Amino acid sequence: MTITSKSRHTESSKPDWLEWATGIVSALLVLGIVGWIAGQAMLHQETPPEFRSTIHSTQAVAGGFRVEFELFNDGSTTAAAVEVRGELMGGAAASEAAQVTFDYVPGKSSARGALLFAEDPVGRDIRIRAVGYTEP
Amino acid sequence: MTQQSGLSQGQVPPRSQASRQFLVGLGRGGAGALIFGLPMLMTMELWSLGFYIERYRLLLLLLINMPLLVVLARRIGFEQTSTWREAIRDATVAYAIAIAMSAAVLFLLGIIKLDVPATELLGKIAIQAVPASIGALLGRSQLGGHQDDGPTDEEGETESEVITSYGRELFMMAIGALFLSLNVAPTEEIILISYKMTPWHALATLALSILIMHAFVYAVAFRGAHQLSRGTPRWHAFVRFTLPGYVIALAISLYVLWTFGRLDDTASTQVLMAAIVLGFPGAIGAAAARLIL
Numbered sequence: 001m002t003i004t005s006k007s008r009h010t011e012s013s014k015p016d017w018l019e020w021a022t023g024i025v026s027a028l029l030v031l032g033i034v035g036w037i038a039g040q041a042m043l044h045q046e047t048p049p050e051f052r053s054t055i056h057s058t059q060a061v062a063g064g065f066r067v068e069f070e071l072f073n074d075g076s077t078t079a080a081a082v083e084v085r086g087e088l089m090g091g092a093a094a095s096e097a098a099q100v101t102f103d104y105v106p107g108k109s110s111a112r113g114a115l116l117f118a119e120d121p122v123g124r125d126i127r128i129r130a131v132g133y134t135e136p
Numbered sequence: 137m138t139q140q141s142g143l144s145q146g147q148v149p150p151r152s153q154a155s156r157q158f159l160v161g162l163g164r165g166g167a168g169a170l171i172f173g174l175p176m177l178m179t180m181e182l183w184s185l186g187f188y189i190e191r192y193r194l195l196l197l198l199l200i201n202m203p204l205l206v207v208l209a210r211r212i213g214f215e216q217t218s219t220w221r222e223a224i225r226d227a228t229v230a231y232a233i234a235i236a237m238s239a240a241v242l243f244l245l246g247i248i249k250l251d252v253p254a255t256e257l258l259g260k261i262a263i264q265a266v267p268a269s270i271g272a273l274l275g276r277s278q279l280g281g282h283q284d285d286g287p288t289d290e291e292g293e294t295e296s297e298v299i300t301s302y303g304r305e306l307f308m309m310a311i312g313a314l315f316l317s318l319n320v321a322p323t324e325e326i327i328l329i330s331y332k333m334t335p336w337h338a339l340a341t342l343a344l345s346i347l348i349m350h351a352f353v354y355a356v357a358f359r360g361a362h363q364l365s366r367g368t369p370r371w372h373a374f375v376r377f378t379l380p381g382y383v384i385a386l387a388i389s390l391y392v393l394w395t396f397g398r399l400d401d402t403a404s405t406q407v408l409m410a411a412i413v414l415g416f417p418g419a420i421g422a423a424a425a426r427l428i429l
Contacts, residue, residue, distance in 0.1 A: 002300045002362065011364050011373055019302050023375035026383040030346070033386075033408065034339060040405050041335030070401075078331040078406070103324075106331060108403035136331040 049079035049105065051130040056112075058121055065121055068114045069128050073105040079133035080104050086115040089125040104136065161276060165230055168275015169237040172315070173268030177241045181322040185396060186260030193395045194262060201266050205230060205273060208311055211304065211429060212277040226273070234268035235261060267318045270311065274428075305426070306380055312425025313385040313418035314392070320417050321392040330410040338412045345385070345412075345419040350378040352423035361427065381426075385418035386411050 002011055056068045067086065073079060082102040087094035098115040105111045115128070176182055205227035210220060239261045242248045248257050300308075320326060333341075353362050354373060364373055389411045393399050399407050 002302075002305055011362060011368065011377070015372075015376055016302060019376045022302075022306075022380045023377075026379040027375060029383050030342075030379055033412075034342065037335045037338050037342075037405070037408065037412075041339070080331070104327065104331065106402050106406045109406060110401045112401065136328055 044076055046077055047075040049073050049075040049077055049082075049107070049133060051079075051082070051105070053084070053128040053130075055126060055128065060120075061116070064116050064118045066114050066116055067121055067126060067128075068112065070110050070112050071102065071105055071128075071130065072110045073107055076107040078104060078106045078136050079130075080136040082111075082133040083131050084113065084115075084128060085131045086117075086126060086128040088117055088119055088121050089127060094127075095119065099131075105133075162229075162233065164276045165233040165272040166237055166275070169230075169234045169268040169272040170241075172271025172274065173234065173238060173264060174241070175319055176267050176322075177238065177245070177264055179322055181324060182263060183242075183247050183260060185322055186263050187256040188397075189259065189263065189395070190397065191259075193397070194259065197266060197395050198262055201269060202227065202231070204311060204314070205269055207304075207307060208270065208273050208429075211308065212273060226276070227269075230272040230276070231265065231269045233272045234265040237272070238264035238268050267315060270315050302376075305377070306384060308425045308429045309381045309422035310384050310388055311429075312421040312423070313388040314421075315425075316417045316421030317385075317388050317392040317414055321389070321398070321414055322396055326393075326414050327398055327410055330406065330413045333409060333413070335405075335409070338409050341416055342412050345416045346378060346382050349381060349385075349419045349423045350374055352420065353377070353426050377426075381422045382415070382419055385422045386415045389414035389418050 051071055051073060053069050053071045056070060058068075059066050069086075071082065071084060080103065082105050083099060084102065085097060085099045088096040088098075090096075096117055096119050098117055100113050100115060102111045102113060206220075206223050209226040209230070210223035239248075242260060242264065248260055330338075350373075354364070354370075362373070362377075364370065390399070390407070393407075393410055393414060398410060402410075
């Protein structure tokens with residue numbers, strides 16, 4: 001506890017055991033965080049962003065079809081302004097294309113988004129891939 | 137909200153004076169809400185957060201804010217032996233001032249218009265009202281002068297020694313951290329910085345945050361600085377106050393980042409880095425709260 005008098009604070013000289021317990025738990029937590037990040041810094045080398053995508057669902061919406069997908073970044077560095085292009089295949093060539101830009105896809109993380117097509121994608125091949133990014 | 141600062145217990149002011157003091161109190165609250173709320177009211181990300189923030193996270197933030205304000209009101213009124221009932225009343229009035237002030241400023245700046253949907257309107261105001269309400273409470277106490285409030289208290293000097301429990305001390309740090317975190321967390325810069333940083337940068341930030349936090353309260357002789365009683369080693373305060381304070385600042389950072397949806401689908405290392413980045417202003421806020429409150 002602290003004693004305040006005329007805006008002077010003096011820490012009590014005989015603290016409760018609870019104060020020490022809290023202090024020690026906090027110290028362990030801070031050391032844990034430091035250890036974790038130091039471990040990350042030393043063990044994991046930096047790998048450039050690497051993308052893959054999975055399609056979650058396809059729904060009919062007003063004026064077209066929505067394809068919801070998730071873009072994973074398997075690299076350890078973050079990519080910014082990731083441009084994603086989706087192509088609806090009609091036979092060998094793409095019959096329709098749509099694109100979207102993600103602000104960030106952090107390293108070892110994912111970001112969700114959706115592409116809107118005019119043609120019905122059900123039963124057809126959809127190719128979604130990242131076509132470019134910048135370093136944050 | 138009555139001004140209790142100058143009144144001894146049991147003394148009832150005349151009616152006209154009481155209502156004047158009430159209005160002065162409202163004015164101070166409004167001033168505080170403006171001083172502490174304007175940086176956020178003029179932050180673009182918060183306007184858009186007003187409509188895309190998930191409603192249950194917004195609700196949780198609003199609910200958490202209430203007990204926080206009550207405890208803060210109780211603490212601020214400590215010199216005037218305020219009761220819990222008075223604290224609840226002060227907190228409610230401060231919240232109301234903050235909501236009115238946020239609505240007025242957002243309307244003035246043309247950010248909300250009457251034809252926008254109600255959910256967007258309410259969302260934008262509600263999210264701004266949280267830091268503004270803390271400002272309104274602080275405005276009442278920190279901007280409040282003691283000269284013009286009727287008869288001055290005679291017993292002030294002898295009874296001004298207040299014992300703050302350890303839990304309350306940590307609570308004050310949490311409020312300080314929350315306030316500063318709320319100010320900077322909505323901006324995109326926080327996550328951008330954490331993406332630009334290497335883990336080594338993060339470690340340096342962590343060390344510096346703890347160091348600054350400790351120095352703020354114990355080494356730099358601000359008004360309201362803390363001192364140790366004689367014979368207590370310096371590291372005692374470091375373990376008992378600074379380290380728990382930093383852990384609280386980190387926890388608040390995580391909570392605020394989660395509230396604003398900055399942590400969704402993000403790897404744990406990135407989450408931790410963002411928390412450390414936001415923990416830097418959070419730690420300074422926590423230290424400042426120990427000096428001011």
